[in-house]
Amino acid sequence: MTDTPTVSPLFGTLAVIGPGLIGSSILRRAQRDGTIARELVACDIDPAVRQRVTELGIANRVEADPLHAAADADCVILCVPVGAIATVGAQILPVMKPGAILSEVGSTKQSIINAIAPALRPDIPFVPTHPMAGTEYSGPDAGFATLFDDRWCLLTPLEDTDPAATALVETMWHRLGARTRIMDPAHHDRVCAIVSHLPHLLAFTICGTADDLADETRSEVLDFAASGFRDFTRIAASDPVMWRDIFLNNREALLEMLARFMEDAQAMARAIRWGDEDFIVDRIERGRHIRRSLLENRQA
Incomplete structure (x- = not known):
């Protein structure tokens, strides 16, 4: 042997x-x-x-x-x-x-x-x-x-x-x-701004918005939280000191990605306001495609 x-x-x-x-x-x-x-x-x-x-x-x-x-x-x-x-x-x-x-x-x-x-x-x-x-x-x-x-x-x-x-x-x-x-370090910071830092920023912000709601609505948020909101709270439970440092140390790339996201969010708002079904379905399909790609790449 x-x-x-x-x-x-x-x-x-x-x-x-x-x-x-x-x-x-x-x-x-x-x-x-x-x-x-x-x-x-x-x-x-x-x-x-x-x-x-x-x-x-x-x-x-x-x-x-x-x-x-x-x-x-x-x-x-x-x-x-x-x-x-x-x-x-x-x-x-x-x-x-x-x-x-x-x-x-x-x-x-x-x-x-x-x-x-x-x-x-x-x-x-x-x-x-x-x-x-x-x-x-x-x-x-x-x-x-x-x-x-x-x-x-x-x-x-x-x-x-x-x-x-x-x-x-x-x-x-x-x-x-x-x-x-x-x-390359600069490319790293831009990539991480969109795939990691921006999602955390959004999660912290959404949980803050929910926490600022009137008492009655806030209690219902906590009682009836659906899976989407629960996913945000899991991300938002991350260490505050660590994420404060990340946001401040990658501020340029993060602010750039946040500005692009805000433009896209406004475009979605316009589509909902004017009933643009094709635009809405396109954005949802793109999200589904990214999710499938992550599963295929064993990253989800």
Whole structure:
């Protein structure tokens, strides 16, 4: 009988700073499969989070200080809110060892790259990533090992990023279960503005509108919420700090997509007002086609 070949871990030590939904899912998958790193380090400034990570047993070592977590790591992944990524990155870069890889999982890219650029080192490859996976839950208990299975992870390396480092990070995401695509940072931000950021903005806004209704109507909204409204509330349950940072850090692309949406919403309003049945049916059919495409692409 032939032994199954053993897959060597990609890194000696992987440090995850911010073990929330994404970070703890990385740790869980890496711990389960053993092909990402020999040692897993989790770091968070919140003692309650550190205590919970310790209880869950999803890291070999739990640190309070990002400098301690990053100093001996072969790869550091920043899983903190978008608004804090550049700050934490600039803090740890001076202590990282030459040749180690710095990565992050933020939902915007141009703002992060521009903010962290002054602190980057030529001997530390920086490989920004964005796993297109998540739930409305947050914190270390929210993660699970299969979160990234068959989901996209977008990589936006800089022009001078070592291709070998990009390839290594891409392999890591494959082992985490994801599909990958390399993308220009500006294009990434426009794509995510329409497929992720705008839907969340609309969900938050619709729930706010419902909450502002007169008391009697508001109670009926809560009592008789149909599936469409329930879907919006699931999205709107997402972490407010995380989404505040995303909206502000991708404001240009998001505002552009919001303006286009408002024009299209006005066109639909005109069609309803004047009874333009063909226009209404066309928009509904286009929505059905997109849904079928998502199902065929295993993204729904």
